[in-house]
Amino acid sequence: MNGLVRCPICADEYRWPDEPEIAVFNEETQDYDFVNVAAMPPDKRADLARGGYRLCPNPSQDTPPHFLPATFADYGPPIVIGLVGAAHSGKTHLLTAMIRQAYLNGLSPYGVTVTALDFRRHENFRKQFVETFERGGELAGTDVGVIEAADILLLRGPGGERPVAFFDVAGEDLESTNARNRATRFLVGATAVIFVHASEDAIDTGRSVAASENQSFQLAVARLRDRGLPAAIAVAKSDRLRFVPPPTAGCTAATNRPSTPTASAPRAATSTPTCTTPARAPPCTRTRRSPGARCTSCRPAAATPSGTRPPTARSAAASRTGSARSACSNPWSPSWR
Numbered sequence: 645m646n647g648l649v650r651c652p653i654c655a656d657e658y659r660w661p662d663e664p665e666i667a668v669f670n671e672e673t674q675d676y677d678f679v680n681v682a683a684m685p686p687d688k689r690a691d692l693a694r695g696g697y698r699l700c701p702n703p704s705q706d707t708p709p710h711f712l713p714a715t716f717a718d719y720g721p722p723i724v725i726g727l728v729g730a731a732h733s734g735k736t737h738l739l740t741a742m743i744r745q746a747y748l749n750g751l752s753p754y755g756v757t758v759t760a761l762d763f764r765r766h767e768n769f770r771k772q773f774v775e776t777f778e779r780g781g782e783l784a785g786t787d788v789g790v791i792e793a794a795d796i797l798l799l800r801g802p803g804g805e806r807p808v809a810f811f812d813v814a815g816e817d818l819e820s821t822n823a824r825n826r827a828t829r830f831l832v833g834a835t836a837v838i839f840v841h842a843s844e845d846a847i848d849t850g851r852s853v854a855a856s857e858n859q860s861f862q863l864a865v866a867r868l869r870d871r872g873l874p875a876a877i878a879v880a881k882s883d884r885l886r887f888v889p890p891p892t893a894g895c896t897a898a899t900n901r902p903s904t905p906t907a908s909a910p911r912a913a914t915s916t917p918t919c920t921t922p923a924r925a926p927p928c929t930r931t932r933r934s935p936g937a938r939c940t941s942c943r944p945a946a947a948t949p950s951g952t953r954p955p956t957a958r959s960a961a962a963s964r965t966g967s968a969r970s971a972c973s974n975p976w977s978p979s980w981r
């Protein structure tokens with residue numbers, strides 16, 4: 645691909661650099677080494693480029709240094725897919741499930757195969773998210789201020805070969821009205837959007853109707869208006885929309901909704917002696933990143949002692965793999981994984 649490239653991270657457009665210099669990540673120093681490939685034969689240079697990076701020149705100079713895969717501009721126009729949704733709506737779990745399926749040949753019916761374009765980024769994503777997900781663990785809430793792509797893949801199919809970058813930032817950032825919030829800058833270069841809305845069970849949330857506003861959607865739609873982008877709406881947590889049996893006569897359990905008899909669910913005979921209302925799923929105690937933040941899908945998080953730092957994504961994830969996750973599991977429905 646020749647001509648201008650838009651960096652999905654800083655949203656600047658620039659001519660792809662042609663200097664014979666490739667950045668290679670050094671695992672020992674945890675930094676990039678710049679390697680001059682001018683004297684290398686083409687196959688050796690191409691091999692290094694496959695695992696290497698290019699420093700984005702970021703002409704606006706408004707973003708910390710960041711790198712793109714050195715082969716980012718070697719294919720068709722990049723696809724940039726952003727997830728938009730409220731905090732806790734299920735964006736990270738959905739993206740993890742999607743990328744996992746893509747790697748399990750889930751796109752083969754469409755003649756599309758998937759490999760990593762950015763090997764290090766994908767390895768991080770696999771270890772941090774896919775492996776945890778496959779173990780049945782709960783994924784950590786996304787940290788505020790993430791500007792990097794979650795993963796960058798290469799899709800090969802009837803339409804050619806195209807890089808695909810996924811952005812999954814915190815719902816808190818997507819709900820922010822700060823016009824200079826860098827975390828939502830991916831919207832400038834997005835070529836497709838997935839709006840994620842969690843369908844919550846009114847019994848669990850204690851609300852009889854869904855909230856009428858979705859600030860993350862409204863702000864994103866305002867920024868994307870007139871761009872004519874392809875968009876999908878994903879209704880997450882559909883397993884929480886469970887069937888609740890009609891009240892049993894004499895039962896005063898708060899979990900039973902008043903209901904009228906229907907052909908499919910006739911009212912129980914008034915002489916039924918005992919309540920058969922099954923036990924409710926216990927409330928969610930998922931730890932959130934910041935003190936006082938609340939789990940919007942269920943109950944407030946356990947209070948964080950004042951003066952202590954909020955848990956990092958890593959420690960929060962570790963703390964959740966045990967008690968918190970089991971508190972969140974929903975015994976009413978088949979596994980949502």
Ligand SMILES: Nc1nc2c(ncn2[C@@H]2O[C@H](COP(=O)(O)OP(=O)(O)OP(=O)(O)O)[C@@H](O)[C@H]2O)c(=O)[nH]1
Nearest residue numbers: 731732733734735736737782785786814815881980
């Ligand atoms: N029951 C059920 N719970 C889900 C599902 N997907 C996600 N969750 C739970 O919903 C909560 C939020 O999931 P995340 O994927 O972290 O949501 P998010 O939108 O990425 O949240 P932020 O990163 O804070 O913006 C977690 O407690 C998940 O376990 C689902 O399909 N069903």
Ligand SMILES: [Mg+2]
Nearest residue numbers: 735736785786
């Ligand atoms: Mg997230």
Ligand SMILES: [Zn+2]
Nearest residue numbers: 651653654700
């Ligand atoms: Zn950039």
